[in-house]
Amino acid sequence: MQIEAAPTEKRYEKPEGERRGLIIVNTGDGKGKSTAAFGLALRAHGRGKAVKIYQFMKVPTARFGEHRMFEQIGIPIEGLGDGFSWKSQDLEHSAQLARDGWEKARATIMGGEHFMVVLDEITYPLIYGWLPLEGVLQTLRDRPKDVHVVLTGRRCPEEINELADTVTEMKLIKHAFKAGVPAQRGIED
Ligand code: ATP
Ligand code: MG
DSSP states (O other): OOOOOOOOOSOOOOOOOOOOOEEEEEEESOOOHHHHHHHHHHHHHHTTEEEEEEESOOOOTTTOOHHHHHHHHOEEEEESSOOOOOTTSHHHHHHHHHHHHHHHHHHHHHOOSSSEEETTTTTTHHTSSOHHHHHHHHHHHHHHHEEEEEESSSOOOHHHHHHOOOOEEOOOSOGGGGGGGOTTTTTTT
16 A cells, blocks of 8 residues: 555535436445445435335345334335345246336336435346336436435446436445355345
């Protein structure tokens, strides 16, 4: 590691533009996409803003650490899926759940009553062809202007990245899983 001088000047001027709702994408192969989205949800909730989290690949009964905590503090989180596809018995059923779930998410976004709507792992139903990309893009474009939408999942479609305001790729440098460490409570779920 190389030591360098700490900055002594401001690095940027205050932006001149207007504040508005953002499309924020957390994608990439490294860990942290969902947890960063949940961090944003916490931050917004801390400011007294209405937040709703939808999870496209989790079952409605999921009880991970985040579900327990969000229940305690009053952030609604809703699983819309039936788990990952290799666990699913019936892919047509998974596709139908994704479409039904999307209708709910779309209504919440368009309703304009939420400051932030999180669409966790929405990239998978898009990649698997369960949800038409065009419908999602249309909703993102047509949404009320102050609504922030956060999308997560690997391989986010380029069309969404282009439309988005802030896109972060979680770059895989290492993952404990590769060294044989299984998922752990409080870290993975
Ligand atoms: P997290 O929920 O921890 O923020 P994530 O949303 O970035 O992770 P997903 O692709 O949703 O990652 O992965 C689901 C689970 O798989 C997570 O619990 C995560 O820790 C784990 N995971 C993430 N990246 C990898 C990886 N490269 N190899 C194996 N498991 C991973
Ligand atoms: Mg995730």
